[in-house]
Amino acid sequence: KIFSYSERLSFYIYTQNKWSIFILTPVCFVLSWWLVRRYAPLARGSGIPQVMAALELSKPGTNILINRLLGLRIIVVKVLASALKVIGGGILGREGPTLQISSSLFNEVGKRLPKWWIPVSQKNMLIAGAASGLAAAFNTPLGGIIFAIEELSKYHIKYYKSPLFIAVIIAGLTAQGFGGSYLYLGYPKLSIDGLVVIVGFLLVAIVAGYFGAKMCTVLLRVMNFFKNKKKRKEQLAIVIVCALFVATFNFLIGTEAMGSGKEIMERTLFTSDKTVPWYLPFVRMNGLIASFSFGGAGGIFAPSLSSGACFGALIAQVMHLSGGNADLLILIGMTSFLTGVTRAPFTSAIIIFEMTDRHSIIFFLLMGSIIANAISSYVDKRSLYDYLKDNYLHEVDTYAQINADKTSPKKTI
Numbered sequence: 187k188i189f190s191y192s193e194r195l196s197f198y199i200y201t202q203n204k205w206s207i208f209i210l211t212p213v214c215f216v217l218s219w220w221l222v223r224r225y226a227p228l229a230r231g232s233g234i235p236q237v238m239a240a241l242e243l244s245k246p247g248t249n250i251l252i253n254r255l256l257g258l259r260i261i262v263v264k265v266l267a268s269a270l271k272v273i274g275g276g277i278l279g280r281e282g283p284t285l286q287i288s289s290s291l292f293n294e295v296g297k298r299l300p301k302w303w304i305p306v307s308q309k310n311m312l313i314a315g316a317a318s319g320l321a322a323a324f325n326t327p328l329g330g331i332i333f334a335i336e337e338l339s340k341y342h343i344k345y346y347k348s349p350l351f352i353a354v355i356i357a358g359l360t361a362q363g364f365g366g367s368y369l370y371l372g373y374p375k376l377s378i379d380g381l382v383v384i385v386g387f388l389l390v391a392i393v394a395g396y397f398g399a400k401m402c403t404v405l406l407r408v409m410n411f412f413k414n415k416k417k418r419k420e421q422l423a424i425v426i427v428c429a430l431f432v433a434t435f436n437f438l439i440g441t442e443a444m445g446s447g448k449e450i451m452e453r454t455l456f457t458s459d460k461t462v463p464w465y466l467p468f469v470r471m472n473g474l475i476a477s478f479s480f481g482g483a484g485g486i487f488a489p490s491l492s493s494g495a496c497f498g499a500l501i502a503q504v505m506h507l508s509g510g511n512a513d514l515l516i517l518i519g520m521t522s523f524l525t526g527v528t529r530a531p532f533t534s535a536i537i538i539f540e541m542t543d544r545h546s547i548i549f550f551l552l553m554g555s556i557i558a559n560a561i562s563s564y565v566d567k568r569s570l571y572d573y574l575k576d577n578y579l580h581e582v583d584t585y586a587q588i589n590a591d592k593t594s595p596k597k598t599i
Contacts, residue, residue, distance in 0.1 A: 188265060232483075277445065314334075369541060383511045491524055
């Protein structure tokens with residue numbers, strides 16, 4: 187709800203006075219960066235790589251290290267920093283932050299369980315927390331379960347199935363308790379009329395998968411450039427430049443260049459207007475890079491879906507497809523672009539399936555995500571999350587070494 191209200195506030199301010207974003211965006215981006223840098227450096231970014239790093243660290247004697255990735259301070263900073271970026275018009279989502287917040291809550295609860303409670307390993311608590319976070323963010327319980335199996339866990343599901351299923355069920359019921367029984371997107375009308383739609387399907391899967399992976403390689407380069415700037419003034423200058431870059435896009439293009447992009451998905455899927463400007467997917471990709479790369483907080487799941495929807499709509503437009511045929515290509519673009527970013531093809535397909543409740547195209551969603559995964563592997567063998575996870579593990583390891591040096595007794599001569 188906080189993320190949703192923040193996005194609405196951003197749109198409201200823009201519609202009242204579009205010039206104000208040249209002040210609002212830099213202020214919000216700087217505050218988000220400062221909060222993370224000052225109070226919880228490992229709350230930056232998406233949150234999914236932090237959960238992956240915590241799972242890799244999860245073993246006896248590593249609680250101090252895991253607490254730097256998942257904890258109460260992380261929760262507070264993550265919520266505030268993410269909301270600030272969204273208010274500032276950043277192209278970001280809530281899903282990654284929701285996973286880190288949910289895993290942090292489960293981590294804290296796990297540490298406080300009474301001795302008489304049925305013992306649950308820390309690793310299982312973290313997996314259950316992440317899965318329930320994704321399930322609650324999109325109202326996609328199956329997506330949360332598949333994500334835990336495909337992306338988070340490296341051991342057999344039989345060891346964590348009970349806490350995983352229970353957590354996802356509770357998260358789903360809680361989400362529906364607050365928001366009612368709903369689909370994230372709704373029921374688009376779909377059709378497959380002729381060979382031209384199959385050709386479009388293949389083209390969208392290839393193009394969206396490629397650009398999803400390519401965006402991540404550029405994003406990593408920009409993040410490494412920012413990381414190499416050690417001085418605070420240099421980092422602050424980059425944050426302001428990124429903010430002005432995003433503000434300029436927002437000013438020139440409008441609200442479709444802002445936020446998660448859900449409005450784009452809803453417009454192209456549920457109205458007769460399925461056209462998008464040729465530049466919109468590239469604007470949203472570059473805006474996402476500028477919004478995400480400098481160290482504040484925010485997710486990339488929903489923006490990836492909207493970028494994929496733009497590619498699907500654009501190719502449908504070029505091929506003169508409309509109605510249900512265009513809707514199919516839009517959904518394939520969403521799952522393919524998300525696969526290019528996450529390298530989790532089955533999770534991507536199941537999430538789109540649950541968002542729309544369209545059983546008839548599950549085969550096309552799976553095939554599209556598999557094709558996109560194969561194409562993206564030519565761009566880079568590893569996913570963005572894998573690279574970021576390694577960075578967080580290195581930071582935590584450096585902290586552990588520094589801490590060990592401080593506590594070790596000094597030798598006297």
